[in-house]
Amino acid sequence: MEKNEQLATFAGGCFWCMVKPFDEQPGIIKVVSGYTGGTVENPTYQQVCSDTTGHFEAVQITYNPEVFPYEKLLDLFWQQIDPTDPGGQFYDRGQSYQTAIFYHDVTQKRLAEESKHRLQESGRFNKPIVTPVLPAKTFYPAEEYHQHYYKKNRAHYESYHVGSGRTGFIQKHWRGEHE
Template sequence: MDSKEQLATFAGGCFWCMVKPFDELPGIKSVISGYTGGTVENPTYQQVCSDTTGHYEAVQITFDPETFPYEKLLELFWQQIDPTDTGGQFYDRGQSYQTAIFYHDEVQKRLAEESKHALEKSGQFNKPIVTPILPAKAFYRAEEYHQHYYKKNPAHYERYHIGSGRAGFIQQHWGDKK
């Protein structure tokens, strides 16, 4: 990682749907699907899906903050999730599919808290914003077949993105504001 690059880690439900919105934007160096927040070292997808490891499906983004500031990443993150759902995301249920922002330093913590507060005050949602802001923990890269799934399996990805309810939710709540 270049000295001016930083990490951002977001859990937004199924990590397949969290890569594409961030991938290939100016200043984004990489978007990796993986697992974080749990207690098992090097967990497998099957272990994480069992909801026994404490891990979230997440993406870890390496970015250049001069080109793509953390505040912009936060804005884009909020537009990909249902921040009012404590039980998972869309039809993916369970702890591993819950949302969270994992901060890597005190500046990210403050900016994440400010963005959450601004979203709460915006009236964008009629229920409380429940996405927690947590300290970053070890991040484990997911199996290779999960990396950039939207590129490797575009037809299945699109069916999932639409069929899960995510695409409709995003359109309903953000529409042309994105």
């Protein structure tokens, strides 16, 4: 990594839906879909989806904090998920689809916890914010066919984003504040 690059790692349910919001923002160098938080080395998609590895589907973002600060990444992350759902995200259920913020240093941890607290206090949601703030673990890139799925399979991605309930949830709770 270059001197002015940092990593951010977020689990927001299906990783297909977590790439596009970050991918083309200024200061975002790359977004990789993958698996983190579990105990199996180099897990496959099938293993992770079996909910036996402890991994989350996640995205790892390489970014320039001078152009796109971590606080802005956190704001964008919250606008992509239902932070009150402990059982997964939208249509996708199970541990591998749960949300989490994986911090890479004490500053990220502090900023993530402050951001979570502000969201809870905002009253935007009438249930507790359950997304945990966890230490980053080894990140394993997902299989190539999962990378930038929204570009490779645009029609399927769009119908999935709507059909899963994610699009409607974002529109209801964020009214034009997202991408």
